[in-house]
Amino acid sequence: MSQLYEGMFLLDNDVVRAGWNAAKHHVTDLVTKHGGKVVSARRWSERKLAYPVRGRRRGTFLLMYYELPRTGIPPFVRDLDLSESLLRYLLLRCEALPEGEAALAAQESAADYSAPVPPSDEAGIYAVVQNGIVEAPSDRAIEPEIIPELEGAGVHSSPAGRD
Amino acid sequence: MTEQPVTAEVAAAESSAAPKLEKYPDHLDYKDLETLARFMNSQGNIQGRKRTNFNTQRQKALKLAIKRARHMALLPFVG
Numbered sequence: 001m002s003q004l005y006e007g008m009f010l011l012d013n014d015v016v017r018a019g020w021n022a023a024k025h026h027v028t029d030l031v032t033k034h035g036g037k038v039v040s041a042r043r044w045s046e047r048k049l050a051y052p053v054r055g056r057r058r059g060t061f062l063l064m065y066y067e068l069p070r071t072g073i074p075p076f077v078r079d080l081d082l083s084e085s086l087l088r089y090l091l092l093r094c095e096a097l098p099e100g101e102a103a104l105a106a107q108e109s110a111a112d113y114s115a116p117v118p119p120s121d122e123a124g125i126y127a128v129v130q131n132g133i134v135e136a137p138s139d140r141a142i143e144p145e146i147i148p149e150l151e152g153a154g155v156h157s158s159p160a161g162r163d
Numbered sequence: 164m165t166e167q168p169v170t171a172e173v174a175a176a177e178s179s180a181a182p183k184l185e186k187y188p189d190h191l192d193y194k195d196l197e198t199l200a201r202f203m204n205s206q207g208n209i210q211g212r213k214r215t216n217f218n219t220q221r222q223k224a225l226k227l228a229i230k231r232a233r234h235m236a237l238l239p240f241v242g
């Protein structure tokens with residue numbers, strides 16, 4: 001008897017840079033290897049992590065819904081533990097596939113889909129504020145401000161709040 | 164046995180708690196980071212029931228969701 005599960009997998013960006021489809025299939029193949037069936041799998045997000053995991057400051061999240069028999073769970077978890085391209089994973093039992101999930105996964109499986117290349121580990125700023133998460137865009141470059149009166153002396157000051 | 168009269172303090176507490184409970188969905192998802200971050204202070208601690216005005220079940224669901232998000236490095240443990 002198969003049960004529907006939700007899995008969130010944090011993938012190493014070095015593996016994702018080599019090819020998103022290969023990184024995704026690395027996880028989905030483990031499900032099929034243990035007698036399961038992938039219902040939907042998609043790139044959930046690429047973001048700055050709240051704390052470094054195995055020295056990585058950014059990571060790509062794969063959200064997958066899959067069916068797996070109960071006997072397939074322990075070997076599946078063992079394979080996940082042994083996988084070096086996975087930084088973290090979270091497996092939850094799920095009653096039904098959430099609305100809109102199938103459509104989002106179908107967008108990714110389209111022939112013309114290409115996943116964006118993850119930025120370097122230093123890009124972006126992680127900050128939790130009172131009313132939500134604020135993450136600076138990855139292309140935001142912080143230029144040093146030049147004080148006019150000191151310009152001749154070549155003195156630069158860091159932008160406000162970035163000391 | 165006669166019913167206890169509702170005091171002004173109890174009535175005020177109930178009226179202030181009711182809209183906050185209705186504002187958020189029953190199932191708090193660990194992926195809904197904007198909602199979860201509202202219930203954490205600037206140091207990353209989970210706010211208590213006095214501040215969230217949640218009942219026992221909702222507070223437990225909040226704790227579970229935040230701990231799942233922390234495990235996945237979506238929310239910080241501290242700071």
